[in-house]
Amino acid sequence: MSLKSFAAKLFAKRVVSKSREWIENPVATQQKVFNELIAKAAQTKFGKDHNFDSIESYSDFTAQVPVRDYEALKTYVEEVVEGKEDILWPGKPIYFAKTSGTTSGVKYIPITKESMPSHIEAARNAILFYIAESGEADFVDGKMIFLQGSPILKEENGVKLGRLSGIVAHYVPGYLQKNRMPSWETNCIDDWETKVDTIVDETLKEDMSIISGIPSWVQMYFERLQQRTGKPVGEIFPNFKLFIYGGVNFEPYRAKFNNLIGRSVPSIELFPASEGFFAYQDTQTEKGMLLLLNSGIFYEFIKSDSFFEENPKRLTIAEVELGVNYVLIISTNAGLWSYNVGDTVQFTSLKPYRVIVSGRIKHYISAFGEHVIAKEVEEALKIATANTAVSINEFTVAPQITPEEGLPYHEWFIEFETLPADMDAFAEAIDTAMQQQNTYYDDLITGKVLQPLKITSVQKNAFSAYMKSIGKLGGQNKVQRLSNNRKVADALTLYKI
Structure with a gap:
């Protein structure tokens, strides 16, 4: 054993032990983060506009601060970009993380001297937790x-x-x-x-x-x-x-x-974003990633099936349940306040709090009221390929509302590495798995509103060619797993076999 690996084991043990303090006191930890955020930002423009000085509880906060996405927060961000100080957070950020949004064009996400260390420590600690558990x-x-x-x-x-x-x-x-x-x-x-x-x-x-x-x-x-x-x-x-x-x-x-x-x-899953580092896989034996409750982020959760209602109920960490699809809302020490990240999560454990990313609130299919999310299509594909030689490079799903003949259906564009021996049987296996997971989809199939899904096989490297055509090849860009329109699907038809 080298000196470096020996030191890594000692450091890992210390970090994991220290982390237990907040892991075992989740609600108190989040309350502390909440109090610190409100106190620190009280004299910023945003804090004054939303009466932070009068906020004494979470209910005060929800009454004063609405849930916003980037577009709704943009006027404040633009002032920060212009060089003004004390707008969303005291002083000026040290960085802007530049990202591309689906509705807002280019987004400038502030990163402050307080928030930057959390990005670095989380990535480091994910590896240290693995070392502590595995001994490797x-x-x-x-x-x-x-x-x-x-x-x-x-x-x-x-x-x-x-x-x-x-x-x-x-x-x-x-x-x-x-x-x-x-x-x-x-x-x-x-x-x-x-x-x-x-x-x-x-x-x-x-x-x-x-x-x-x-x-x-x-x-x-x-x-x-x-x-x-x-x-x-x-x-x-x-x-x-x-x-x-x-x-x-x-x-x-x-x-x-x-x-x-x-x-x-062996692998470790991370849940990083420009807005913050939210979670990492802390164990190889349990499903989900440890939600980071002590890293300058206060979390709120809204059930995704009620998110688009006029005043959906906002929940704290103390109120969440297992297996429910939630929209992730954050307030951070980078100056984001009740900010809709766009991701949806489900809790796999409440002791400690672990999550999986179930999709994007804007990335779903509900052209017929089926409310299909990314987690369901990914799970269906996993079930269909289990114990087979089928290998898949990439895929996406879109509704086909006006087919040339027959009922509407979901169209799966799949780039196969190894084709199924029987494509019809493979499509049926996916469709069965979808019906078992999603009762709305099952009702539409059995009620003859939709016909079973159809697979469109595309050429090798079709998805890479598509991503290159829209200027998003490589880096942190990701293929959209599913959408409620035909924009991605129509582009991929150029590559169908």
Whole structure:
């Protein structure tokens, strides 16, 4: 055992022990965060506009501060972008994380000196929890790669601006700098395909032990490695021992990854966003990710089936239930207040509080009142592919409201790596799994309002070509799993087989 891995084990034990203090006192921890946020922001423009000085309880807060999305908060954000101080949070942010929104165009999410450490500590602690539980730490001696956006930052009115993953690249601790891949120069390459090829060049002869990124883009990296060498990734990197991912559900990719790697590799799931680092997988034995209740974020939850009502009930951590789909609402030490992140979550555990990401509140199918969410389509695909040789690279689902003949249906666009022996039987297996999960969908099928789903098989690399066509290839961009319109579906019809 090296000195570094020995030290990592000791540090992991200490961090996990310290974390137990807030994990075992969740409600009190959140109340403390709430009180600190309100007190700190009371003299900001937002705080004065919403009478923070008079807020003494959560009910006062909900009466004064409505739930907002980026568009509704935009007037305040624009003042911050213009360089004004004390608008959403005391002083000025140290960064803007630049993201692309579906309705707001480019979004500028503030990151403050108070919020930035939480992003770094959460990513670090996810690995430390794994070390503490598994006893494995020798991977800290190998090379680590984080597939991310360019770290080149611009500046706007004295505040640095860039993608979150690029901002985080500036915070890699000194003791990991020699282990970190790719090189700074390669990380700065904008064109994703060129970047991946260059990363392959740099890493082929290295002792890679940790690989991290959004699964779809890591898959591209793995495929390029395999094309270059004719070997599985696990043979190229015999000490590859940990895969870290976030952004999308890994299950649809797991079989393909095992095939590309040639063996199973332990993984850690993260739930990061520009708005905050919300959760990470704290154990390999339980489902879900540990919700971070002590990191400067106060959480609220609204049941997704009532979210679009005029005054939906807002819940605190003390009021949530297992298995219910909630819209995630946050107030943070970066100056976001009752902010709708857009993600939906479900709790898998209340002691401690663990969540899974079930989808996006704007990404669903309910063209016929079926209320289908991402978790359901991903689970249906997992069930249908279990114990089969079927391998899938990517997929998305959309309604077909006006087919040329017959009843409407859900159309599944799937990029297969290995085709089913019987496509009709495979489609039926998915449809059955969907009916078992979603009673609304089941009623529509049995009531002859919808016909069973249909699969449209698309060419290899169709999804990459589509993402490239809209300028979202690589980085932190993700394929939309499902939508209530045909925008993505119509674009993919160009690639159907």
